[in-house]
Amino acid sequence: MGDRDQGSFLDLAELDDEARMLRKEAHRVAVEVLRPAAWELDRMAPAERIAPGSPFFTAMDTLKSLGYHRMFLPPEAGGPAERLPALTQSVVLEELGWGSLGLATAFLVDMLPVMCISNFGSQELKDDLMVPWVADESGAYHGCWAVTEPDHGSDFIAVRDDDPARYGPAQLVAEPADGGWILRGQKSAWVSSGPIATHAAVHAQAGRDGDLFHSLFAVVELDVPGVRRGPPADMMGVRDDPQGELFFDAVFVPDRNVLVPPGPLYPVFADQLLCLTSSVISTVAVGVARAAFDEALHHARTRIQGGGLLSRHKNIQLTLYSMFERVETARAYSRAALAHTQANAPGARPEATGASPRHARTAQVYAKRAAYDVAHDALQVVGAQGLSRGALIEKLFRDARSLLIEDGTLEVLALDAARDVIDNYELDTYDLEEMMARW
Ligand SMILES: Cc1cc2nc3c(=O)[nH]c(=O)nc-3n(C[C@H](O)[C@H](O)[C@H](O)COP(=O)(O)OP(=O)(O)OC[C@H]3O[C@@H](n4cnc5c(N)ncnc54)[C@H](O)[C@@H]3O)c2cc1C
Incomplete structure (x- = not known):
């Protein structure tokens, strides 16, 4: 598989060699491990999915054996010697989301307790739980x-x-x-x-x-x-x-x-944790959106109707453009939100005053909506084939729809952002009359 660019101008401008290499590797894992495991799991009965030997464990164990659970941690928690830049993290998370929303979610919730121990845990808890968890490559721990x-x-x-x-x-x-x-x-x-x-x-x-x-x-x-x-x-x-x-x-x-513990730190902690989860989920949602776009584009380039390829019809062209636009804008905003969240989280740097709930929530709402809208449009482009249980877009559509509820409904996330905008957005106020007098 080549190191094909995903057609993003931002990627061409910004990704360094390490990010490109990690994206290529994560895309390989998404294609060879996450997609097939997710496809099988989607068709299994709930009890089968958690039975020993299920593809769920195969996929999770593979991510562990490849060290993905360490990739996002700071050095002091057992992560890479130099913390992976937020942009590179976004790139890898997008690939995991492209591979499977469910397995990417499982991967993220596995990391959450470790992340929190690394920030708030005592040395004893770090030694007894975090260190073996991070060292584990066999799936002995799952959060x-x-x-x-x-x-x-x-x-x-x-x-x-x-x-x-x-x-x-x-x-x-x-x-x-x-x-x-x-x-x-x-x-x-x-x-x-x-x-x-x-x-x-x-x-x-x-x-x-x-x-x-x-x-x-x-x-x-x-x-x-x-x-x-x-x-x-x-x-x-x-x-x-x-x-x-x-x-x-x-x-x-x-x-x-x-x-x-119970006390004044808790609400601050909960707020900041939600900033992190919002910005991370938004990058995964971009992966879901891109997966749906890929399905539609592939179909439009190969299906012939009305005497030519679907991609020759203006309505399909405009639909594909609008899907592309939503993937690109969601990606750009999600990346910015993750970088901003990580740079401003308390303790990230001496002057950090806290991540911004309105921006993190906006990234999540925007990217989730993009994933759903793109999956919806992709299904329309693929037509009846896309409604069949044998079509990937059918699964992506169900996953994208679930995203509108998972980790906070769109409405409630938007209302939370609105509250922060109304209370905290800094207006640039000026006196129009005075300005006109000086004009
Ligand atoms: C795939 C998936 C994975 C999940 N994973 C986890 C997990 O790992 N851990 C976990 O704890 N939970 C998890 N959840 C639960 C998820 O966080 C909740 O489903 C979500 O927060 C919404 O809660 P609810 O489903 O009870 O809907 P409700 O809260 O009952 O909402 C129903 C409707 O009412 C609206 N509504 C609710 N309250 C308000 C309000 N105050 N103002 C205006 N409108 C409102 C909502 O927007 C929605 O349209 C998961 C859910 C899904 C679907």
Whole structure:
């Protein structure tokens, strides 16, 4: 497979040799590992997908054996000696998303607990958990991110800690105990990789009885007494990453596993974590959009109707142009958002004041919408063949549709961005009359 450029002007201008090499390698992995595994998983029953020997584990183990889980970490957490530039990270993530949205999601939620331990964990937790996790190349560790609850989906983004009256009773509560916390309750049926994860990064509301609006964030081992899992969900899209409930029946979590305790740091942490996840998901969504565009372009270049190739018809040309435009603009904005988020995250550099929620959320909303719109248009270009279960665009369309809900619905993400714009956007105000007087 050649090092074909993806037709992006920005790539031609900006990618260095390392980024091009990593993109080429990630594209190979996407073609040879992620796509075939995802294709098989999409057709399997939920229980089969998580059985030993499933293509899910083959794909995850391959990513681990190739060291992809280390690629995005800072050097102090076991990543490359020099941290991979954000642009290069975007390039690789786009390829993984191009290969499979579900497996890319599984890969990202696996890394999330490690990232958080590297930022907030004690040295003891780093030595005991992060170091072996990062060193592992056989799939012995797998993370998930347990946020939503049956009665709290959008609430984590839409309400968070700012209006307890609207949030209602939490369904996972952490009660203080000697040397740690006791978790009681459950997370929703949509926790990605929940059915197979060894560890979960868990958000829980801390306290007892009425006083429940001080959340904590902890890494919880999932093979300890009291943890139960629901059956893997049977979803319309993203079927290549198993989702499922996690139940916690009086599960003891030692203090050392609590990365962010209840207190004023938690809301800041949650906000910044959402900036990171938003900008990362947006780059993966660009991969989904590009995958759909590729399908449509290939079809238009080969299918003959009306006496010529589809690509000769003006309506198809305009549709392809509009798809291309959306992929390119989504890519450019997502890359900018990831770079901005990483450069401004607290601690990234001395003067960093925090990543920008409105920009990260905008990247996510824009790229997810682009992925869905492009997949929708691609299906129209491919026609009836695209509706068949044997067509890749049929799967991409279902995955792109799921993206509008996964990791925050479009509306709720947009409302969250709007809140930040209205409160924090710095207007350049000037006095028109005074300016005209001086004119
Ligand atoms: C493929 C997939 C993977 C997922 N992975 C994970 C995971 O790894 N971990 C995890 O914890 N969860 C995960 N989820 C859950 C996901 O985060 C939620 O589905 C999402 O946040 C929306 O919540 P909900 O589905 O309960 O919808 P609801 O919150 O019930 O929303 C329903 C509708 O109401 C609207 N709405 C809701 N609240 C408001 C509001 N305040 N203002 C205006 N409109 C509102 C929404 O936009 C939506 O249209 C996943 C979901 C999917 C589909």
